[in-house]
Amino acid sequence: MTNSNDVVERIKLAPDAGLVKSLGANHTLESAIADLVDNSIDAGASRVSIRLLTSDDRLTQVEVLDNGRGMDAVAANAAMTIGHQRDYSDSDLGHFGMGLKASSFGHSDVLTVWSTQHGATPVGRRIRRADFSRDFTCEVLSADVAAERGVDRQVVVGSQEGTSIVWTDVRNAYRGRNRDEARSWLSARNNALRSHLGVTFHRLLAVKRLEIDVLIDEVGEALTGIGVPILPIDPFGYSISGHPEYPKDLFAKAGDARVKLTCHIWPAKSDVTGFRIGAKSGEQFQGFYIYRNDRLLQIGGWSETATPSAARQLARVVLEDTGAIGPFVTMNPEKSGLKFEPIFHDAINKAEASDGTGFFTFLQDAEFVYIDANKRRRRRKPAIRPDKGIAPAVRKRIGRELSFIDGDAVNVKWKRMPSSEFLDVDYPAKVVWLNSRYRALFAPDGGSLNDAPVLKALLYLLTHHVFEGQHLGSRDKDEIALWKSVLGAAAAAEEHMRGK
Template sequence: MAKPVLLLPSANRMIGSMRDIGYDLSTSIADLVDNSIEAGATEVFVNLIYKENKSCIRILDNGIGMSTEQIDEALRYGSRRNYSSNDLGKFGLGLKTASLSHCRKLSVASRQKGSKEISILMWDMDHIEKEDRWEALRPELHEATHELYEKLQDITGTSILLENLDRDSTGSSDKKSFIASCRHVEEHLGMVFHRFLNQEAKRKLPLTIYINGNKIKAWDPFVRNEPDTRILPSQEFFYEHQERKLSINVQPYILPPEQLFSSKSAHVEAGGPKKWNRQQGFYIYRNDRLIQSGGWNRVRAADEHTKLARISIDFNSNADESFKVNIAKMTVQLPTKVRPELTKFASQIASAADKIYREKPNKKQNSMSRTGNIFNGQNSEPNSQITQKTSSATNQTSQINPTSRVETNQTSQNNPTSRVETNQASQNNPPSRVETNYSPTPDLYQGKGAITEIGSGANLVDTVITVLKKELSDKPEVLGRILSSLAKLRLEFRNS
């Protein structure tokens, strides 16, 4: 017989409000995955099990597991725990509120490394309403649902089972609706945890998430694998909140217009779960976990012409109060003291994205001749770094795509030795490379050479040719390849 464990008295007045905090199914499961990540899991298995009126949801991980006492504390509302600045949890409510927003029975089973014992605790809303007490039940193993504990007989970790699903998104006996819920969950998890799935998060452990046995693919909002995505210089903003000095890191991206995507399917996928117009704007990360995906937070309105602009904002949990993170970790607000700077910054990125969108370039055009300086003509800049370092090369190296068509000589975490490459009009023509051991003569940078007189148009072409011929006079083959490549980019070089 299951033994009752009193965790809170006087339940009936609280049940409704505790179940209606605002979780949808996708955000609920994401909140449960947060717990798995904090438990050091490298694999998380999400199963939405269809059984008509007896469907259930299980989240299983291979983390460190919990003892009986730890499970009791985990299921206590407002559990006692000290959170570090890198934790994904916040209020000690996520496990309970996220789960019970969709079900009337929540069971947690766990097994720690080195132990054969599987500890189980259960919230049953029917029992709580009957007794009018927040009284959890501790069933014996044979009394629990088989799906809850079966996998824990082979691995250590934690299993969470949601039964008696009674909300619209999960309680429907319609199989099509249930399958649609699976797809939404898959899209959401791939987006929210994309840094963890791609091992770009500060956490060193790898992470793989499965839904109904299928490996979830990370969705990168900034499509850095597309050669024509522009990764602009990042900026750090500092501000004070309640006598604490805080900072946020802001990284802008401008995605390619549709014509410049590598394929139609890649463009559709880049539109994201909310589609292109609603995915523009801020992507706000708390400890590498995505909280907000798109939207301008009232600093500007969404517009068709600015839909290529996406900006990541990173903060850790020390800044939670200034961002007003809610319990479901679904909504945030921009800190008041940094709003003016972010508004100015966002306006410039949006203006640059608008300009690129309106150009509607031909796929055969080269990005060097197509864009020029995308910030050219801007009257104000959020930071002096947000200007292109050269007048011809605008596309920057992606952290995950070190062989972009146009690359500057910047470094990234995954590509410390970026190559300088010229863009090609056709994939059939191999790119010409400027040798990495080449260095210009000092005179060119001392006010004596042609580089100090670079202008635009024909003057610029003549200057570039002069410099190349002077610097590569002893390397005719290299010079020939470069001039041949440049001739494919602009008419002026063809006539040179």
């Protein structure tokens, strides 16, 4: 317990300016520019133009121009203040007050902001990483030049109102002397940027709430250039589901919270944009897709809830409950990944759909679709259909592995039998009987119609063929006698070993 009586003074501890040196360390060029687009969206922009400007084929300047509301002097000062926490609404994509500075200083040494707001004097601000990391110095720029930048902005995005972000002294770019290598590097970055923005903002792009274009040109030549539009890349854009029972909603419960997980299974052998993204195969994009206000925050990955594998590459899960971000899911400042809290891991492991499907059943279903499409199909003889006494999930899986003969089904039931017996086969009734005196060995928490699923599945696989003939032949009868003898002795030994 603290005691307020021991307080003698209150002081303010400002952050050390040296923290600027680490800002944006985890940002890729693509994630950094996406963060700037977030700010444009929060400002109400419908158009964003990204300009990758070069000198001798080397990237030297990056510009992001939008037609949003723009900023006045007060808002511009706040935007340049590290960690400034404005009043975020539930619909905002901004979160930490670090995005502009972190994304910019992760890739450049000079950040310049030009902005025009309706009815306000145009403003310009510039912070230099070297100065900012000493004393948080920010330069106030000429309003006349800011107005000129507004005229340039109108040429590009059709509005003087809005904001222009300019990075100069770009650090993370190709530095070698080989011009072909420089062009190759820039082409790769352009492709990666287009893929990242296309998938990150695919929902907004698809409904025309947002238009983004990218232009690569020489510094000084780009003003009249026309950028190439970013196209939406839908990571759930399959035409037909890979599994007829999906997509399916599972609900994870943690305390009083209930979070929806929409589980998808892509069709097997998919090789289209959306399954693969950019130059990467679809296998690398299995896992969770987490949305906040239609912005994709996490592009795949199981977040320690499951192990990635080739067989799970068709499995993707949508989480877009913004109430989960904070108490259950922690977002990092770069919005490049999210950490699931332990309470949420537990909730996902127990998540269920209305039909009883659990999270790991979903993974198994996705694995089956993948494996089934890739294995060499063997012809299996049709089998009698399993029915009462076998759990629905087991019956479903058997149905995927075997085709069924028309007509009768086989049931697995318990009844009281002599202690020397464990099972009996009732051919006319199509029932495999199990001795209920041994039931507690396989259903220790109490019996139910579909209890002991492993035992019953094994017995179905062992016995189903004897029900598929017109009658019991001598070979069938001999097999049944063998099962009764061996399994009766095994059950008695099991009971003895457990001290029952």
